[in-house]
Amino acid sequence: MARPVHFEIYANDFVRMRTFYESVFGWSFVQQGERWAIRTGTADPGIDGSMLEPVDSSTRGDSSGGLMLRMRVDDIDEASRAVENHGGLITVPTIPVPDIGLFSIGTDPDGNYFQMVQEDPYPA
Secondary structure (H helix, E strand, O other): OOOOOEEEEEOOOHHHHHHHHHHHHOOEEEEEOOEEEEEOOOOOOOOEEEEEOOOOHHHHOOOOOOOOEEEEOOOHHHHHHHHHHOOOEEEEEEEEEOOOEEEEEEEOOOOOEEEEEEEOOOOO
16 A cells, blocks of 8 residues: 655745745645745644655656645535635636545646545435
């Protein structure tokens, strides 16, 4: 079984991106040299990451140009408003997904995609 242990977000403007993720999802950041360490919360198990300058996709070993993150949110409508109020876009408006809950896709100010899900309190 594999469990995610780290993620990276590529950013052209660290201040704008840090402000976006702090304001929308409550993450905290600590500068460590040329990258920023990201703490997504205090619960275990958790996943933390880094924010760094974009690099050529051939050095990352992928062809997609990035990674799709999924965040669990308490209120997807509130989170969607926060995304748009802080320079992001909602690219797939909220839709219900059976046995999962409410789901949407957005981008941060640098165009990195992420998913948001408000879990169904009464799954089948």
